[in-house]
Amino acid sequence: MLSRVADAIYWMSRYIERAENLARFMDVTFNLMLDLPQSHQNAWAPLVYTTGDHEYFREKYGDANQSSVIEFLAFDQDYPGSIRSCVKFARENARSVRETISSEMWEQLNLFYYMVREASANDRIKASPLDFFQEIKQASHLFKGITDATMSRGEGWNFSRLGRLLERADKTSRILDVKYYLLLPTVHDVGSPTDDLQWQAVLRSVSAMEMYSKQFHAITPSKVAQFLILDRHFPRAINYSVTGVEHALHAISGTPMDTFRNSAEQRVGQLRSELAYTTVDDVIQQGLHEFLDLLQTKLNKIGSAVHETFIAVKPVDTSVQSQENGYQRQSIFVR
Numbered sequence: 159m160l161s162r163v164a165d166a167i168y169w170m171s172r173y174i175e176r177a178e179n180l181a182r183f184m185d186v187t188f189n190l191m192l193d194l195p196q197s198h199q200n201a202w203a204p205l206v207y208t209t210g211d212h213e214y215f216r217e218k219y220g221d222a223n224q225s226s227v228i229e230f231l232a233f234d235q236d237y238p239g240s241i242r243s244c245v246k247f248a249r250e251n252a253r254s255v256r257e258t259i260s261s262e263m264w265e266q267l268n269l270f271y272y273m274v275r276e277a278s279a280n281d282r283i284k285a286s287p288l289d290f291f292q293e294i295k296q297a298s299h300l301f302k303g304i305t306d307a308t309m310s311r312g313e314g315w316n317f318s319r320l321g322r323l324l325e326r327a328d329k330t331s332r333i334l335d336v337k338y339y340l341l342l343p344t345v346h347d348v349g350s351p352t353d354d355l356q357w358q359a360v361l362r363s364v365s366a367m368e369m370y371s372k373q374f375h376a377i378t379p380s381k382v383a384q385f386l387i388l389d390r391h392f393p394r395a396i397n398y399s400v401t402g403v404e405h406a407l408h409a410i411s412g413t414p415m416d417t418f419r420n421s422a423e424q425r426v427g428q429l430r431s432e433l434a435y436t437t438v439d440d441v442i443q444q445g446l447h448e449f450l451d452l453l454q455t456k457l458n459k460i461g462s463a464v465h466e467t468f469i470a471v472k473p474v475d476t477s478v479q480s481q482e483n484g485y486q487r488q489s490i491f492v493r
Contacts, residue, residue, distance in 0.1 A: 163255050163314070165465075165469045166254045168317045168318070168469075169247070170248045171305075171317075171321035171322040172322065173244040173245065174244070174267075174302070174322070175322045175329070176239070177245050178299075179333075181294035182291075183333070184231060184287070185295075186359045186362050186363035190359040203222040209231070218236075228284065229284070232287065233278045242278055245274045246271065248270075259314070260305075260308035262308050263305055277293075317468075320403055320464065323406065324399070324464075326394060327399035328454060328457045330386055330394055330396050331454055331457070333363055334360065334387070335446075337356055337360045354377060357382050358377060361382060361386075364386065366392060370385050380438050380442060383441060384441075387438070387441060387449075388433060388436065397430075401430055403426050403460070404423075404430050407423050420463070422460060422463035422466070422468070424463075425456065425459055429453075429457075
């Protein structure tokens, strides 16, 4: 497969997954605000922080509130990490490889694009966006279902799976991170009704409430972290996603599992092994934020290695910006 085609399919899937996760961020925050007491009505600001682009937001919008954050994350044409931009970029990538993807995928992506564009011009939707968030998630699910139903299980499908799962692992880690460090204002709130509501919101944001409840009766921070980071079977858990990334990479290259022939396979194999032999006690002992921050750096390095191995025509500088300052977040718009 041409590297240009692989790159377009890979990013098409990443952008769709990114748009869905942005809708999940805002949907769960919108509902959370209805349950939180007045003293905790600041849940919109952490959404800006988790993008890593809070300086851009501050310059353009000022204070973070419901309307400014929704405009920023959903409809901002100038911000490359908004839902509107993600769907637009996904469509542009799909257009460049129309001969490779199915006509049904192209048609669904077109419908998705026009739905978001029309919503951007509708003040009523902006004022009450809950239905819009649901439509984004459903449109994304439909596109992924059509992809799985209409693409041969060859290199194209595996590049699509690779982009989708790598993006999902990153976004699940950011959802956990923003809850742990930003939503809870003081240690006195640990174990409080507010704390319980926020952990429930985290589970709902990744559609994990029911599957979590099947394994654990009570909601505790350590069990939620264990489920969303280390679970091998839940499709939005980080461990499950990283394992899927590894399988997709080996399916593309033909390298036997548990071996490697390039830096992408090496990096993802190392991360999968770390997750397989890590316990939630190890995570807590290291510090959940520190663990997730390091994990996001490793995921970004895997993305860079994928580009270096399969996309780049010439050797490139593979160095990735180090997050030596553990509290300096990378932009959500990583490409």
